[in-house]
Every structure is written in C-alpha cells, then in structure tokens.
Amino acid sequence: MPASSLADxxxxxxGHVETWVFDLDNTLYPATSSLFPQIDVRxxxxxxxxxxxxxxxxxxxxxxxxxxxxxxxxxxxxVHGLEPEAFLAYVxxxxxxxxVPQVRLDAALAxxxxxxxxxxxxxxxxxxxxxxxxxxxxHFEGIFDIAAARYIPKPSPETYALMVAxxxxxxxxxxxxxxxxxxxVPAAAIGMTTVWLRQADHPDATVLGQDEADLPHVxxxxxxxxxxxxxxxxxxxxxxR
Numbered sequence: 001m002p003a004s005s006l007a008d009x010x011x012x013x014x015g016h017v018e019t020w021v022f023d024l025d026n027t028l029y030p031a032t033s034s035l036f037p038q039i040d041v042r043x044x045x046x047x048x049x050x051x052x053x054x055x056x057x058x059x060x061x062x063x064x065x066x067x068x069x070x071x072x073x074x075x076x077x078x079v080h081g082l083e084p085e086a087f088l089a090y091v092x093x094x095x096x097x098x099x100v101p102q103v104r105l106d107a108a109l110a111x112x113x114x115x116x117x118x119x120x121x122x123x124x125x126x127x128x129x130x131x132x133x134x135x136x137x138x139h140f141e142g143i144f145d146i147a148a149a150r151y152i153p154k155p156s157p158e159t160y161a162l163m164v165a166x167x168x169x170x171x172x173x174x175x176x177x178x179x180x181x182x183x184x185v186p187a188a189a190i191g192m193t194t195v196w197l198r199q200a201d202h203p204d205a206t207v208l209g210q211d212e213a214d215l216p217h218v219x220x221x222x223x224x225x226x227x228x229x230x231x232x233x234x235x236x237x238x239x240x241r
Contacts, residue, residue, distance in 0.1 A: 014232045017114055017193060019174040021163070024120040024127050026179040027225070028134055029099055031199045035130070038094040043072050046090050051080070070153035071121050077151060084151050092126040101135035104226040109139040111233035118143040119163055119176070121153040142167050157186040164190070177225070181218055188217035195220040195228075 022028060025036050040062075048058035065075025076082040109116065116139050118127050124145040131137035144166060149159040164171055175193040178184050184194040196218045215221070222228040 013235060014175060014193065015235065016173055017175045019115045019117065019169050020112065021117050021119045021169065021174055021176040021192070023178045023180075023183065024118050024130055025122060026199070027177060027197055028105065028130065028136065029102065031179060032201050034098040035094065035096065039091050042091045042094065046087060047072070047076070050082070070155060071146070073146070074151065074153055084146070088123050088146070092123055096129045096133050099130065099133040101133070102226070103135070105134065105229075106136050106139075108226040108229035108233060109136055112229055113233070116140050117167055117169070119154070120144070121146050123147065154183040155186050157189065160186045160190060181215060185217045188219070193219050195222060197225055198223055
C-alpha cells in the first residue's frame with residue numbers, strides 16, 4: 001500500500017478532523033531511536049529479578065505477554081498479581097537525553113488545526129519528558145496514559161471509550177496516529193480516521209507480525225509523519241482561502 005493511500009475513499013481528506021490523537025513512543029520520534037530499547041532492557045531485567053528467571057526466559061515471557069495482553073505490564077498484573085507502580089517507575093527510569101528536538105515536527109504540529117492529545121500505554125511522567133525533549137510539548141492539551149486507562153492498555157476497546165469520554169473527543173471528527181496498526185482497530189470501530197506510521201525497521205514488526213496484507217481499519221498509511229502533517233495543514237490552509 002503506498003504512502004498516504006486510503007482504505008476508505010470517504011476519508012480522502014482530513015478537513016473534518018477537529019481532534020488529533022497521537023501515540024507517543026516510536027511515533028513522535030523514530031522507532032530506530034535509542035530510547036525505547038532502554039525500556040525494553042529494563043522490562044527484561046525487572047521480570048528476571050522479580051520472577052527469578054534467567055534473562056532469556058524473562059525476555060520470552062516479556063514478549064509473550066506483550067503479544068497476548070497489549071503490554072508486558074498487563075500480563076504481569078493478570079498472571080502474577082503485580083502492582084503496576086513499581087514496574088512503571090523502574091522501566092521508565094531511562095536516559096531521555098538521547099532524544100533530539102524534532103524541529104520539523106514542531107512546525108508541522110503548529111500548522112495543524114485542531115486539538116492535539118497524547119494516547120499512550122506509558123505513564124504521563126514519561127510522556128511529559130519525551131514531549132519536552134522533542135520540543136513539542138506546547139502543542140498538546142492533554143495526555144491519556146496507562147493510569148487513566150485503569151492499566152488496561154491499547155488495543156482494548158474499553159480503553160478507547162475511556163479516552164474519548166475523558167477528553168470529550170467526538171470520534172467521527174477525530175484522527176488517531178499510531179506506529180502499531182493493531183492499535184488502530186478499535187479507533188476505526190468507533191469512527192475515527194486512522195493513520196498508520198509505517199516504519200521498515202520497527203522493532204516490534206516481528207514480535208507482533210505487522211501483516212500489511214489486510215488493513216481495512218487503516219485509512220492513511222504514511223512513512224514520514226512531519227511531511228504528511230505538513231500536507232494536511234497545507235490542505236486545511238488552502239481550504240480556508
């Protein structure tokens with residue numbers, strides 16, 4: 001499917017979008033960044049220490065829970081009764097300075113009409129640090145994090161219902177941008193326009209089996225988020241003339 005192609009011709013433009021909902025990690029910064037691998041390593045270390053497993057078994061369990069429950073944390077909560085706070089504090093104790101300001105993304109968001117929100121399976125504290133390092137925090141009026149979701153992660157449909165209720169989002173007038181297209185299934189189901197940021201070197205492509213053969217829930221496929229947002233903003237500006 002070529003960049004910016006449409007699964008539904010009714011979503012050919014984004015002039016109807018009043019609220020933009022963005023995923024955070026591996027979406028607002030490239031998946032090839034050195035940030036999320038730090039979290040990955042700390043998850044493995046936490047599981048190994050907490051459950052008394054060798055590193056290879058801890059890694060296998062981490063990825064299995066991620067596939068089956070949406071996040072490793074959810075699997076640890078459901079199967080092992082883990083309290084989430086200690087896990088989240090440990091895995092997000094990372095070096096955010098590896099992120100660099102995203103000047104072009106900042107400008108693209110500035111020109112994009114509508115409200116902008118973050119919808120993340122991480123914590124609000126982590127999201128704030130990421131947004132500040134990227135230099136784009138000023139654009140977002142709210143963050144819906146894993147605690148707000150009652151620790152039930154994307155792609156659970158009930159979490160999307162909580163998000164739109166909490167932030168007063170009218171789904172048919174909203175768009176969601178994600179690096180994992182499985183997380184767009186519930187968004188499409190409630191009427192949101194969906195945007196998948198496809199990345200050839202995404203670390204979870206193998207773990208999750210990001211099959212591109214059948215994507216009826218994806219309306220736009222993009223490979224460069226700032227460039228695509230610039231095009232959307234440009235179209236909105238022309239429409240106002």
